[in-house]
Amino acid sequence: MIAHMTRTHPVKNGADPLPDRTETIEDLREKLRRYELIFQATNDVIYDLNLEDGTVVWNEALYTQYGYEHDEPTGTLEWWTGHVHPDDALPLENRVSTLFDGSTNSWQHDYRFRRADGGYNYVHDRGLVLRSGNGKPTRIIGSLLDVTAQAQLDIAKDEFIALVSHQLRTPLTVIRVYGEMLTGGAFGQLTDEQAEWVRNMTQSSARLIDVVGAILNISRLELGRINISATQQDILKLTRDTVKGVAPLAADKEVEIAVSLPDSLPQLHVDTIIYVQTLHNLLTNAIRYTEAQKGRVTVSIDEADEGYVVSVSDNGIGIPLDSQPHIFERFYRARNAVGAETQGSGLGLYLVKVMTDTYGGKLWFESTEGQGTTFYVWIPAGGMRPL
Numbered sequence: 083m084i085a086h087m088t089r090t091h092p093v094k095n096g097a098d099p100l101p102d103r104t105e106t107i108e109d110l111r112e113k114l115r116r117y118e119l120i121f122q123a124t125n126d127v128i129y130d131l132n133l134e135d136g137t138v139v140w141n142e143a144l145y146t147q148y149g150y151e152h153d154e155p156t157g158t159l160e161w162w163t164g165h166v167h168p169d170d171a172l173p174l175e176n177r178v179s180t181l182f183d184g185s186t187n188s189w190q191h192d193y194r195f196r197r198a199d200g201g202y203n204y205v206h207d208r209g210l211v212l213r214s215g216n217g218k219p220t221r222i223i224g225s226l227l228d229v230t231a232q233a234q235l236d237i238a239k240d241e242f243i244a245l246v247s248h249q250l251r252t253p254l255t256v257i258r259v260y261g262e263m264l265t266g267g268a269f270g271q272l273t274d275e276q277a278e279w280v281r282n283m284t285q286s287s288a289r290l291i292d293v294v295g296a297i298l299n300i301s302r303l304e305l306g307r308i309n310i311s312a313t314q315q316d317i318l319k320l321t322r323d324t325v326k327g328v329a330p331l332a333a334d335k336e337v338e339i340a341v342s343l344p345d346s347l348p349q350l351h352v353d354t355i356i357y358v359q360t361l362h363n364l365l366t367n368a369i370r371y372t373e374a375q376k377g378r379v380t381v382s383i384d385e386a387d388e389g390y391v392v393s394v395s396d397n398g399i400g401i402p403l404d405s406q407p408h409i410f411e412r413f414y415r416a417r418n419a420v421g422a423e424t425q426g427s428g429l430g431l432y433l434v435k436v437m438t439d440t441y442g443g444k445l446w447f448e449s450t451e452g453q454g455t456t457f458y459v460w461i462p463a464g465g466m467r468p469l
């Protein structure tokens with residue numbers, strides 16, 4: 083098959099190395115056999131598409147993996163595109179047309195490809211584009227990697243997210259609201275003890291709503307579903323507003339919050355939800371991991387490295403040295419944190435890290451156990467880059 087592929091498409095533009103003259107027929111046979119075995123071993127469908135006359139040559143995997151008979155007229159581009167899922171056909175066509183404008187030599191695209199039994203497999207198509215002297219694409223040699231299992235996992239995850247958001251969040255919110263109504267005296271006065279228990283219940287359900295929200299955000303991020311929608315913003319105002327939002331938590335613990343901001347800053351292209359969520363997370367951590375009555379938290383913004391660094395500093399419990407490499411891992415909590423603050427999920431920082439990486443920012447920290455921690459977020463001067 084491979085020998086056949088080489089024969090039908092003679093060497094062009096010096097792209098295919100000519101065999102070394104000293105190689106014997108036996109050497110060449112062995113080489114071809116090796117390639118055939120490699121192609122068999124990968125199980126990938128391999129194609130050689132001639133863009134000039136629209137002919138395609140496939141390897142054996144097309145027939146074994148997709149169930150087509152050898153008399154199926156598979157040798158044309160028309161047959162190929164006719165077997166792409168109708169919903170994926172236009173994006174594929176658009177993607178192919180970009181090859182004619184650009185000069186890049188690698189090609190990749192994901193779509194669904196029809197099997198002989200009528201069902202579809204998800205494929206990751208990637209290949210090498212060969213061009214003529216004037217840059218026109220003439221040929222693509224590539225493979226269709228079957229990613230159906232991964233795609234099905236993504237679909238299952240998607241359904242799980244929908245399930246979590248509707249089936250878990252709604253009843254949890256009902257518990258919290260009724261709890262708040264009970265403690266507010268909506269159904270008669272509670273004794274101090276009853277009020278205390280109901281308050282505990284309400285707080286726990288509020289916490290659970292937060293955790294479910296965080297898991298939801300993470301799943302969406304991992305599925306690439308969170309779009310960064312950045313607009314010009316006054317980050318000084320956003321920062322002050324976020325600090326106001328955590329003031330009750332700080333007041334509860336009698337932790338002081340100092341704000342050290344420049345008088346003015348140019349507007350910055352940021353996604354307000356992501357900015358506020360990031361700062362809120364860092365501030366609540368600083369307050370929660372700081373001793374009551376003794377705590378001091380400082381928020382600052384400085385210009386640095388063609389961007390802005392927002393920092394949140396505290397004089398709290400700090401992060402033990404051996405925990406520091408793990409702090410951005412999902413569900414990770416340092417041992418000193420577990421003792422100091424029972425309510426924690428280990429998801430907040432992971433989420434902030436993923437969001438920061440997604441918009442092209444940086445997140446890091448400095449900490450000494452028992453002395454305090456400073457978290458830094460760097461946002462490029464050009465703002466958050468939309469996905």
Ligand code: ADP
Pocket residue numbers: 363367368369371396398399400401409414415416417419420425426427428429430431432454455
């Ligand atoms: P959570 O706070 O819910 O446990 P996070 O992902 O926000 O989850 O934080 C992960 C861990 O990082 C915390 O459990 C704690 O060990 C550590 N940490 C975060 N912020 C601070 C801080 N300001 N001071 C000390 N430890 C911190």
